[in-house]
Amino acid sequence: MKKIAVCYKWVLSDADIRINDKTHQLDMEKCKPQISEYDRNGIECGVQMKAASGTEFIGISCGTACAASAKDALSRGPDAVYTLDDAVMADADSTTTSKVLAGMIKTIGDVDVVICAEGSSDEYARQMGPRLSGILGWPSVSYVSKVTVNGDSLTLERKMEEGTEMVNVPVPVVLSVLPDIGEAPIPSVKQILGAKKKPATEMNLAGIGLSADAVKPHMKVESVLAPVTERKNIHLNPDGVSLDDAAAKLVQQLSADGIL
Numbered sequence: 001m002k003k004i005a006v007c008y009k010w011v012l013s014d015a016d017i018r019i020n021d022k023t024h025q026l027d028m029e030k031c032k033p034q035i036s037e038y039d040r041n042g043i044e045c046g047v048q049m050k051a052a053s054g055t056e057f058i059g060i061s062c063g064t065a066c067a068a069s070a071k072d073a074l075s076r077g078p079d080a081v082y083t084l085d086d087a088v089m090a091d092a093d094s095t096t097t098s099k100v101l102a103g104m105i106k107t108i109g110d111v112d113v114v115i116c117a118e119g120s121s122d123e124y125a126r127q128m129g130p131r132l133s134g135i136l137g138w139p140s141v142s143y144v145s146k147v148t149v150n151g152d153s154l155t156l157e158r159k160m161e162e163g164t165e166m167v168n169v170p171v172p173v174v175l176s177v178l179p180d181i182g183e184a185p186i187p188s189v190k191q192i193l194g195a196k197k198k199p200a201t202e203m204n205l206a207g208i209g210l211s212a213d214a215v216k217p218h219m220k221v222e223s224v225l226a227p228v229t230e231r232k233n234i235h236l237n238p239d240g241v242s243l244d245d246a247a248a249k250l251v252q253q254l255s256a257d258g259i260l
Helices: 037-053 066-074 087-091 094-108 128-136 189-197 243-256
Strands: 003-007 010-012 033-035 056-063 080-085 113-117 140-150 153-160 163-170 173-177 200-203
Touching: 003 037, 003 094, 010 066, 033 037, 033 066, 037 056, 037 113, 037 140, 037 173, 056 066, 056 094, 066 080, 066 189, 066 200, 080 094, 087 094, 094 128, 113 128, 128 140, 128 173, 140 163, 153 173
Parallel strands: 003 056, 003 113, 056 080, 080 200, 113 173, 140 173
Antiparallel strands: 010 033, 140 153, 153 163
């Protein structure tokens, strides 16, 4: 293998999201940016593969203001990070993002393993791995829970609904990994300080052979609202009726609602 790349997304922390009770709109004013939690597991997968193979390991991200992610990403193990910030990425969909990431991968060169998380912690569209493999013309393997490096091939363990599947695949390949791939540790002080000495390269659309028109999104998000939960608050034994009577009343209510 020549080079391992992990694609990660710079997202707003969902722990700080507030919901407007009247409009059900999401208030993200106090949300701080962070690397998607699922992508941290993807980065850890790259760290493990680098340790097993000695191959160069890089991080790749695109979006708006994602250059600020470089220090955090580098502290988690990559040898270098490449970012692409552009205003057009503010409304990016999976098509836009996959085109840009593929362009970055081709421009960087010598990448023969691309790691994606199964999904991102904001949208969880679960499309990036398959889309990248289609553009790059490489095989795609999803639901990966374990990777063993065998020179220029990989033995992959896939966690399926009905059991575990073992796959042997040569590089180049795009992997979509599950959180089971490895717990992402908190970077140590030494790692955080060491990140300052690693290279962080900012790229642009022209440099990867794309125009703003070529990466216009195909989808438009009109709004994102919190789910509305309405409860009937029916009391089955407000007057201390017997359990038998309360159970009969419950069956009657469920039947009236069409549940039974």
